Amino acid sequence: MVEEECPEPTAGEVRVRVLAAGVGLPDIMAREGIHPETPRVPFTPGWDLVGVVDRLGVGVSGLQPGELVTAMPISGAYAEFVCLPQSELVPVPSGLDAAEAVSLVLNYVTAYQMLHRSAKVRPGQRALIHGAAGGVGTALLQLGRLAELEMYGTCSSRGASAVSELGGIPIDYRQQDFVKEIHRLTGDGVDTVFDPIGGAHLWHSRKALRPGGKVVGYGNTTSLRGQGLTSGRPGRRNRLHGIPIFALYIAGGCLLPGRKRVVPYSIQTLKRLRPALFRQDLIALFDLLQRQMIKPLIAQRLPLAEARQAHELLGKGGVTGKIVLVAQRVAA
Ligand SMILES: NC(=O)c1ccc[n+]([C@@H]2O[C@H](COP(=O)([O-])OP(=O)(O)OC[C@H]3O[C@@H](n4cnc5c(N)ncnc54)[C@H](OP(=O)(O)O)[C@@H]3O)[C@@H](O)[C@H]2O)c1
Numbered sequence: 001m002v003e004e005e006c007p008e009p010t011a012g013e014v015r016v017r018v019l020a021a022g023v024g025l026p027d028i029m030a031r032e033g034i035h036p037e038t039p040r041v042p043f044t045p046g047w048d049l050v051g052v053v054d055r056l057g058v059g060v061s062g063l064q065p066g067e068l069v070t071a072m073p074i075s076g077a078y079a080e081f082v083c084l085p086q087s088e089l090v091p092v093p094s095g096l097d098a099a100e101a102v103s104l105v106l107n108y109v110t111a112y113q114m115l116h117r118s119a120k121v122r123p124g125q126r127a128l129i130h131g132a133a134g135g136v137g138t139a140l141l142q143l144g145r146l147a148e149l150e151m152y153g154t155c156s157s158r159g160a161s162a163v164s165e166l167g168g169i170p171i172d173y174r175q176q177d178f179v180k181e182i183h184r185l186t187g188d189g190v191d192t193v194f195d196p197i198g199g200a201h202l203w204h205s206r207k208a209l210r211p212g213g214k215v216v217g218y219g220n221t222t223s224l225r226g227q228g229l230t231s232g233r234p235g236r237r238n239r240l241h242g243i244p245i246f247a248l249y250i251a252g253g254c255l256l257p258g259r260k261r262v263v264p265y266s267i268q269t270l271k272r273l274r275p276a277l278f279r280q281d282l283i284a285l286f287d288l289l290q291r292q293m294i295k296p297l298i299a300q301r302l303p304l305a306e307a308r309q310a311h312e313l314l315g316k317g318g319v320t321g322k323i324v325l326v327a328q329r330v331a332a
Contacts, residue, residue: 001305009057009083016051016069016084020098021077022106023310023323024135025196025221030075031311034220036243037268039075045307046077046325048105050098053089060086068092070282072105074268078307078325087275090282093290099324103135103296104285107322110218110267111139112281115147118216118265119192123148126190128182128208130197131221132168133159135322140194141166142294152190154178162297162320182208189213197221202249202262209260215253217246218265297321303328 009015027045029035053067063069069089076082092101115121127144131137132153144151145167153168160170171181182189189210195202196219205215246264253262271278288294299321302310310323 001307006081007083009055009060011058012060012085012087013057013083014053014060014063014069014086014089015055015057016049016071016082016089017054017327018049018051018077018080018082018304019327020050020102021046021079021304021325022048022102022135023307023314023325024106025219025314026106028311028315029220037074044076044078046079047074048072048102049077049082050092050102050105051082051327054081057083057086062086063089068094068096068098068101070101070105072109072267072271072278078304080304080327090279093286096286096289099298099301099326100289100296101286102324103139103298103322104289104294105282106267107135107139108143108285108294108296109278109281110136110265111143112285113267113270113277114194114216114218114265115140115143117270117277118263119194119214121147121149121192124150125192126150126186126210127152128178128190128193128205129153129168130173130178130193130195130201130205131155132163132166132170133320134196136194136196136218138162138166138297138321139294141168142296144168146288146293152182152185156318158318159320179204179207186210192216194218199245202246203252206249206253206260206262212259213261215260215262216265217249217262220246299323301326 030038050070053063053065070092071084071088127149129137129140133155151168153163154171154173155163156174157172163170171178189208191213193205193215195205195217198220199222202217249262299319300323304325
């Protein structure tokens with residue numbers, strides 16, 4: 001942990017006092033140097049945050065100190081204060097819990113956009129959700145239920161009850177061959193597979209599709225398994241190592257017969273290309289949270305100072321839902 005001077009907002013920036021920062025596998029992958037978005041070291045991790053407006057830089061209008069806001073800076077959220085351009089901030093309806101609200105940013109926007117913008121799901125369709133007990137997985141289950149999907153979810157045995165409670169049929173990926181299991185349960189397969197595992201796993205996922213189906217590939221969790229999580233390992237890491245094989249599967253999906261496609265999804269790419277969609281979808285999700293139609297599962301709330309423990313917990317696996325770092329109240 002590092003003590004630094006409190007940052008001052010420059011023109012057009014807003015200083016935000018962070019109330020909650022999300023912890024997710026992309027943070028661990030950035031720490032390991034294997035995420036495409038890894039900044040130069042040293043950097044402060046933290047994809048997403050919810051906080052209160054603390055100080056306005058020159059030229060900022062339309063915001064008041066004390067207002068609740070959120071942002072997805074990709075790095076830097078594990079801090080007490082963060083300065084961000086005003087354009088990056090999205091208002092959070094008052095009355096929402098900061099830890100629940102922050103869980104919507106990376107995980108639920110990812111899930112929502114994959115369902116409705118990449119897969120364009122329709123009621124009654126079948127979906128297979130890998131990593132279904134995890135942060136994005138539980139978001140996919142909750143939003144998939146609202147979209148009236150028939151859902152199957154791979155998870156280890158520890159996550160099975162959470163997956164069932166959220167409306168999915170659990171498949172223990174450690175004990176069962178999910179392709180066989182999907183065909184046994186459904187006959188001809190599913191319409192969509194959401195695959196954060198990457199690598200050759202994408203190709204297995206394709207085998208679980210029915211003709212006309214789509215695999216939405218959105219991660220490379222596989223790179224963290226086996227020798228992956230070895231922070232003590234010296235040397236440079238390849239940030240883009242999963243990308244060539246991904247490209248191969250996308251091309252293979254288009255060229256091979258069977259009308260089964262593999263498409264990529266990246267929240268940060270879509271946000272850069274279409275920032276208005278990110279804002280619009282996040283506002284729609286806050287509305288669902290306010291109306292209690294979704295309820296993010298919070299695995300643990302840990303103080304910011306325990307960021308290391310948070311990474312260790314998530315890195316070990318078996319976490320159900322989202323780990324959130326929360327600011328400790330300072331006595332007045
Ligand atoms: N493209 C994007 O825009 C985007 C956005 C957000 C996240 N992501 C990616 O999404 C992935 C998940 O992130 P997260 O924060 O949701 O992680 P998480 O909360 O740690 O969840 C990951 C889940 O995957 C499960 N898992 C691991 N190996 C598996 C396998 N072979 N088959 C099925 N399940 C498996 C884990 O279960 P056990 O621990 O029980 O094994 C865990 O429940 C990461 O790769 C992340 O980089 C991508």
